[in-house]
Amino acid sequence: MNNKLKLYIVRHGQTEWNVLEKFQGQLNSPLTLEGIKKIKETSAELEDIKFEAVYTSELGRTISTADIILQHNNFEKGKNNSEKLRLQKLSELNEIHFGEWQGMDFKEIFLKYPKEAHSYFYDVKNYTAKNIKGEELKDGLERFLKGIEKIRTKYKSGNILIITHGTVLELFLKHIQNKKFYDLDERKLIGNGQYKIFTFESGKYVIL
Numbered sequence: 001m002n003n004k005l006k007l008y009i010v011r012h013g014q015t016e017w018n019v020l021e022k023f024q025g026q027l028n029s030p031l032t033l034e035g036i037k038k039i040k041e042t043s044a045e046l047e048d049i050k051f052e053a054v055y056t057s058e059l060g061r062t063i064s065t066a067d068i069i070l071q072h073n074n075f076e077k078g079k080n081n082s083e084k085l086r087l088q089k090l091s092e093l094n095e096i097h098f099g100e101w102q103g104m105d106f107k108e109i110f111l112k113y114p115k116e117a118h119s120y121f122y123d124v125k126n127y128t129a130k131n132i133k134g135e136e137l138k139d140g141l142e143r144f145l146k147g148i149e150k151i152r153t154k155y156k157s158g159n160i161l162i163i164t165h166g167t168v169l170e171l172f173l174k175h176i177q178n179k180k181f182y183d184l185d186e187r188k189l190i191g192n193g194q195y196k197i198f199t200f201e202s203g204k205y206v207i208l
Helices: 033-045 060-073 106-112 114-122 137-154 166-176
Strands: 005-011 051-056 087-089 158-164 195-201 204-207
Touching (some): 005 137, 033 060, 060 158, 106 114, 166 195, 166 204
Parallel strands (some): 005 158, 051 087, 051 158
Antiparallel strands (some): 195 204
């Protein structure tokens, strides 16, 4: 019935470090009550979608988000095949590794790394991740694309739920819009618990 592949890519729910404006990167912090509430609202929006598979990053905040969506929708009680809805974790879907910034709040990084912080937030073309022992944005994007390709080559049709992170998702959006990775604006990421829907047509990803 559904002969097109659709990727429902969700940013994880709000975490404690999101509220404190700390860089999480590949560290983790728990979801907040507000984050859980928003994920339940997103889950309600998706309740009529039959998902063939669910993918998350390896980080706890995406796994917790996926668990809430599945539990809230009772997918495992017969709406779908629970065998297919076992969470599958892909390291390629992890957030950008922000090196020495991980665990620091925004004010700290501007104090300790003023040049790199200014570049990252206001002039990404001149941002150099190796200066903070982090992962370059273009490398993170390439990693994320490999993860999405793994999923696309495994599933030719149907709906796939993917829970990932704000920065890598924004880089993916820029990529499919034929923009450069340095067009990223960290201040304008998709909101926690929000999602975008993508399909694959004529050899490229398209946002629906």
